[in-house]
Amino acid sequence: xxxxxxxxxxxxxxxxxxxxxxxxxxxxxxxxxxxxxxxxxxxxxxxxxxxxxxxxxxxxxxxxxxxxxxxxxxxxxxxxxxxxxxxxxxxxxxxxxxxxxxxxxxxxxxxxxxxxxxxxxxxxxxxxxxxxxxxxxxxxxxxxxxxxxxxxxxxxxxxxxxxxxxxxxxxxxxxxxxxxxxxxxxxxxxxxxxxxxxxxxxxxxxxxxxxxxxxxxxxxxxxxxxxxxxxxxxxxxxxxxxxxxxxxxxxxxxxxxxxxxxxxxxxxxxxxxxxxxxxxxxxxxxxxxxxxxxxxxxxxx
Numbered sequence: 001x002x003x004x005x006x007x008x009x010x011x012x013x014x015x016x017x018x019x020x021x022x023x024x025x026x027x028x029x030x031x032x033x034x035x036x037x038x039x040x041x042x043x044x045x046x047x048x049x050x051x052x053x054x055x056x057x058x059x060x061x062x063x064x065x066x067x068x069x070x071x072x073x074x075x076x077x078x079x080x081x082x083x084x085x086x087x088x089x090x091x092x093x094x095x096x097x098x099x100x101x102x103x104x105x106x107x108x109x110x111x112x113x114x115x116x117x118x119x120x121x122x123x124x125x126x127x128x129x130x131x132x133x134x135x136x137x138x139x140x141x142x143x144x145x146x147x148x149x150x151x152x153x154x155x156x157x158x159x160x161x162x163x164x165x166x167x168x169x170x171x172x173x174x175x176x177x178x179x180x181x182x183x184x185x186x187x188x189x190x191x192x193x194x195x196x197x198x199x200x201x202x203x204x205x206x207x208x209x210x211x212x213x214x215x216x217x218x219x220x221x222x223x224x225x226x227x228x229x230x231x232x233x234x235x236x237x238x239x240x241x242x243x244x245x246x247x248x249x250x251x252x253x254x255x256x257x258x259x260x261x262x263x264x265x266x267x268x269x270x271x272x273x274x275x276x277x278x279x280x281x282x283x284x285x286x287x288x289x290x291x292x293x294x295x296x297x298x299x300x301x
Contacts, residue, residue, distance in 0.1 A: 026284030027135045030142050030271070031160035034167065035176030037147035040202040040235070041166045042070035043245065045144040047261070048164075049104045050252040051268035058138040060097060060105040064156060065146040072108060075100035076248035082108035086130055087123055093130035093137070101253050105138070131285040141285060148176075149183050158190045161283055163197045164232060169204060169213050178220055185225045198232035200267065210234025233267040235260050 032048075034041040042065075049059040063071040072078055079098040085091040097105045134141070143160070145153050157163055163184075167177040181197070184190055199217065201210030214231040221227050235241075240258035244251035252261045 025135065025139075026282040026287075027138050028140045028162070028282050029160060029285060029288050030140065030162045030164060031145060031156055032142060032164045032166065033145045033153060033157060033180070034147045034165065034173075035149070035178070035180040036173055039147070039166050039168045039170075039173050041147060042074060042144050043241070043250075044164065044166050044200060044202065044235070044264075045142050046071065046074055046104075046250045047252045047264040048268050048271070049140075049142050050102050050250045051265050052140055052272060053102050053104050054252075054265075055268065055272060057140050057272065059140045059142065060107060060134070060138045062107045062109060062141060062143045064109045064143050064152075071106050071144055072098070074245060074248060074250065075104075075106065077106075079106070079108045087127065093134050097137075101250060127289065128286050131289055135284045135286070149180050153180075154183055154187055157184050158187045158195075159288055161195055163195060164200055165197060165229070166200050166202050167213065167217065168202050169209060174213065174217055177217060181221055181227060181229070182225055185227050192227060197227070197229045199229055200232045201234040203237050204234045205237060207234050233263065233270060235263040235267070 032041055032045045045061055049061050052059045061071055065071075075098075077098055077100050079096070081089070081091050081096040083096060086093065086096050096107055098108070099105050143156060145156050147153075165177055165180070167173050177199075185192065199214050201213045204210040204213065210233070211231060213234075218229055218231075221229055236259045238251070238258055238260035240255040241251045241260040244254040247254065251258055252264055255261055
């Protein structure tokens with residue numbers, strides 16, 4: 001397994017060397033997660049993607065929740081191919097991108113990502129080449145993880161330079177958010193200096209409630225985990241949002257002036273233009289997946 005991990009790192013270094021010579025831009029990778037299900041994580045991913053697209057960014061969502069198909073259900077679009085088809089069926093990265101509303105792309109992870117640590121050099125070379133091409137096709141990649149604290153979710157989070165943690169005022173959501181941050185902070189491959197963690201308060205009655213929720217979580221995280229997190233913003237309880245979900249259309253498209261849509265617009269603006277943007281280090285998808293596979297290999301040793 002160590003040989004495979006080193007082989008992958010060499011492949012990524014080779015691609016980065018080629019990209020440096022060609023001045024190819026790297027995509028910004030943002031991972032959206034939650035401590036428990038049902039808090040609006042996938043809705044957050046989709047609506048932030050739509051708002052960023054409105055602001056002129058090319059955006060692709062990677063649906064990394066292997067058990068559920070929330071992104072395609074909310075988009076009302078069924079993908080023809082997924083990540084497994086890229087690995088095993090000879091498809092290229094363009095083949096497996098499904099274009100949803102407002103030309104926001106998404107890729108279904110399927111079961112392909114889970115089995116990547118068992119691949120040989122030829123398969124890895126194909127993946128790295130395609131992921132490097134993905135960097136040139138988009139400006140921002142939003143990874144929508146599964147909910148909870150599984151090994152797969154943790155591997156995604158420790159491989160990511162930017163994390164958005166979605167939580168709600170429900171006591172169980174706050175507790176599970178803390179548990180997720182605790183698991184991340186104690187992971188042997190987590191480097192807090194290289195990771196920006198932002199908290200989004202969802203389904204609140206006011207921004208004051210959202211800030212209060214963050215303040216409570218932040219106090220415990222600072223005290224017991226010594227971890228730096230920041231407040232990204234809040235999204236209010238909104239019937240227009242739940243109606244849009246039932247109609248399989250993002251609220252940012254269905255009702256762009258709804259309170260929730262306006263909140264997503266503010267949050268997307270903060271992500272793209274805020275002061276913290278200057279600190280963001282773009283890794284690109286090839287580097288992201290090299291971290292991910294290295295994590296899987298370490299667990300197998």
